[in-house]
Amino acid sequence: MQFVEKIVKGERAAIAKAITLVESSRENDKKESRKLISELLNKPGKSIRIGFSGPPGVGKSTFIESFGRYLVEKNYKLGILAIDPSSQITGGSILGDKTRMIEISKNPNTFIRSTPSRGSLGGISIGTREASIILDAAGYDFIFIETVGVGQSEIMATNLVDIFSLIVGPGSGDELQGIKKGITEYADIFIVNKNDGDLKSEASKTASDYKSAISYYKKSSEAADKEVLLVSAIEQTGMEKVIETIQNIVLQNKKNKNFDERRAKQFTYWIEEEVREIIQFSIQNKIKEDGSISKFSQKVMDGEIQMFDAIEAITQNLQNK
Amino acid sequence: MKTKNSENYTKWQKSFEQETKIDLNEASSETDEGIKIKPVYTKADIENLSFVDNDSLPGQLPYTRGPRASMYTNRPWTIRQYAGFSTAEESNEFYKKNLKSGQKGLSVAFDLPTHRGYDSDDDLVMGDVGKAGVAIDTVEDMKILFNDIPLNQMSVSMTMNGAVLPVLSSFVVAGEEQNVNKNLLSGTIQNDILKEFMVRNTYIYPPDPSMKIVADIIEFTSKEMPKFNSISISGYHMQEAGADNVLELAYTLADGIEYVRAALSKGLDIDDFAPRLSFFFAIGTDFFMEIAKLRAARTLWYKIMKDFGAKNEKSMILRTHCQTSGVSLTEKDPYNNIIRTSYEALSAILGGTQSLHTNSFDEAIALPTDESARIARNTQLILQNETGVTNTVDPLAGSYFVESLTDELSKKAWEIIEEIESLGGMTKAVKAGVPKLKIEESATKKQAKVDSGTRVVVGVNKFKNPKEPKVDVRVIDNNRVRDDQIKKINDIKASRDQKAVDKSLAKLVIAAKEDSNLLACSIDAIKNRATVGEVSKALEQVYGRHFATSLSVSGVYGKHFEGDEDFMNVAKKVNSFEKENGRRPRVLIVKMGQDGHDRGAKIVATSFADMGFDVDMGPLFQSPKDVAKDAIENDVHAIGVSTLAAGHKTLVPELMKSLKQIDPKSKIVVFVGGVIPEQDYDFLYENNISAIFGPGSNIIESAETVIDLISDKIHKDN
């Protein structure tokens, strides 16, 4: 059987190998990866991709376990890409997210892949988009992407997911002041976790802080409303409301074309990114071969030519090649 | 003014520096606890001590010198060997033999399914029945365990924490059915759940309901079982998991404080239950430190209990059991272990323990054989009968060194206790996972010292025996034990009054919901022949089963090896592997079955990560099927199985099968680490295991083997 067929059929090992391929830093693998992805793009599935972002320790993994358990009970197939922040100086890492996803990882209707973030963006890693295309083709209903780094919400939202949710802890409302704008703009759902035990009242307060923060936000006429939800991942409370909200947002955004527009934008963005990368790569090669930069800078040092004239000359030179 | 003392000291210092050519200020050594040990101690070192009172005598507050005035001069410590394996029948035979040969008290080791509240017929415990202790499924097993052992005369200690309710209930009912009323039962139930969450890992329910159960037991026993110790507050497992002595001491006493609070919350008067709190410490190889630890523990507990407002003297006295350290014992050149254990035992005695277990020399290989158990017991008989150590109480009192060490340990531990108190106590700290992480950090440091050779372990990293001796091994056929147990369970289930069972279990559930005392209800259910698993599951309906989320230390191992050639060599190999393969070598490290020994797995994981590996850390208690799914989804290069509780012969082949089931062409390299008797090596190799790393393995060397094996596999396949 062909690799692509195996993936589409949902063979676990093939999906896993495909993700390895798209994450690989080897040049050869990159070519193969492009080939594979373009084939898979012809076999789109029906996944909804949801991002879960938030600072370390707020309970993203625990929430995914808890919410995931709720979904698999309803017979949904669930693909999870967990980007683990724990990279070290030496470059190695301990990937521990799965120790928080014990129940769902046993379920045959889940596929869970952890990837070390390698510190690149502190959030999204190389290959995350491609991995979600693989899981989509393999027939997963939902694809969850767990990332750290609230600062990356824009990249995440505009690049990768249909719904972007931010998980926060009780008491985090105070931090809202400074970052109000960015957050309210990109997140579709705010999930206040740890709404349990002693933390309950603090959690409610945080939720109202967020509610008042998003009230400043002027949404485009038809887009779905942003929601603030209270959950306890540990006690598995508030989960119906989460799925309800997700389904509502999907429904409404599909109706008003927001959903497709967002995906179209992501494609445009993706293409732009790839083009940029290819050009950058070839320019870098040209610069290396050409050698005119060092030649000209010597001339600048020797006073033979003005710096900005030199830059102009070099650029001209490279563009003509 | 120059005193004679200081003149002498100056003279001595001069001679010392001449002899050693070292400046005295630089001649101190540092212990794991970060305590500076000087080459000499003088009178000046025991003036102005903070906790120790130099004028106090044995049996007098603050009890530094011992809980009683006469100590071993009146009655020696109790020789209490911890044992249990396979069926109740076999363990019972073993106990009776030992009692005949001079052992005084019994101490029951249960198997892991019992610890975790599963019956032997549960699918989850396939590889674990009877392997690391005795299997108890019903009160009938408990009765067999004490067959011909009169429970009104024998003091019985039971290491049980998770499934404490059904097991203690079975003990009470077994007594009743021997015609011994519960108020005559003597002994100890460990019942220390906090350290389970930290290091021992046989918890069942989440921390809060677990603490309620502890309090229920203290409440019940304080009223109904006056001769029974309701808890054994244990530091032992912490040291075995890697804690240094200050951590062990501080966390144990902080746990004690938390239990006292839990009992007080039941409305009990402190003097009603405090005299029945007992302790349990490990005695490692640091000879004087261990002596000082026991003396410090008594000193601090006195202070703690006085602050709680205890009036009865017995409430303020810390009584303890001790066990020599298992982790100090080696697989290599195992007869050395007899010597190590002897020194440790002497330490415990000089520290004034009330009872003692000495380990067998085959500790790092398997459960003790009859022969190795005999030698271990004789270690104590020789100490009691031949050495004269019982003739004088606290013979090291007044030693400048020991007294000052006692005080210093007390101070250091007190700081940590206060820190924990300021965080809101041990339950909170345990939930946040901080103590566990601190212990793992300490364990990782110790490993780095051994792997780098900074710490010598004779026969392991120095003075190796070129001709390793062959030793006999106790073999347990867990399939046979499991079949026997299942048959017994089925028989009982067929003959019992099912309605009565259902009713008593339903009552237990209600009691859990209503927050009333659970032990009384659980005794009823057990009397009706409900199984240990059924009682545990009933409570699970209310409380849920606890899954631990654990944090990992990072950078601790690597830091010790900055600039080290072997370490850098592996790191380099990892880097070129990444260049060649487009990603780092990725290894999944797992624990399967009910084996909760996670020290080795966690240390190996953090060390491998420090060398540049990507390490997936599996949770505890995975099934082989779960591991296979996890490994394949993450497309790891290798799986490292860490197995210490003897489940390997069942679980490893099961894993290999599961891998092939998901991916018939799986190329994942599988290797195994932990306690594996040598005679099992061939069996594992036949099951396509690529390498085995036994106790004492150097982690850097292991990492190199692993990356080489992975690379070989990739090259062969291309």
Ligand code: B12
């Ligand atoms: C420490 C210890 C404990 C601690 C565990 C603390 C913890 N959190 O880990 C405590 C005190 C809690 C404990 C409890 C019990 N223990 Co215990 N314990 C030990 C002991 C003394 C040392 C194990 C250890 O941690 N060594 C230090 C670490 C660093 O070494 P390691 O794990 O072997 O790892 C090294 C290598 O093996 C290798 N390695 C291991 N894994 C891996 C993985 C990979 C990927 C690689 C590359 C290498 C590798 O590299 C490591 C570095 O050198 C052993 C005996 C011994 N000396 O080995 C008994 C031992 C394992 N315990 C035993 C038993 C029976 C128990 C109990 C079940 C007793 C009972 N009935 O109640 C309980 C229950 C524990 C549980 N939940 O499972 C038995 C098991 C019997 C058997 N195999 O036949 C042993 C062998 C003792 C004995 N002879 O009776 N124990």
Ligand SMILES: Nc1nc2c(ncn2[C@@H]2O[C@H](COP(=O)(O)OP(=O)(O)O)[C@@H](O)[C@H]2O)c(=O)[nH]1
């Ligand atoms: N009280 C409470 N604690 C939680 C909850 N969810 C997660 N936690 C705890 O928060 C810590 C971090 O959880 P984790 O899922 O690893 O967070 P992540 O880093 O965001 O993925 C763990 O100790 C969890 O037990 C919750 O709903 N309530």
Ligand SMILES: [Mg+2]
């Ligand atoms: Mg996480």
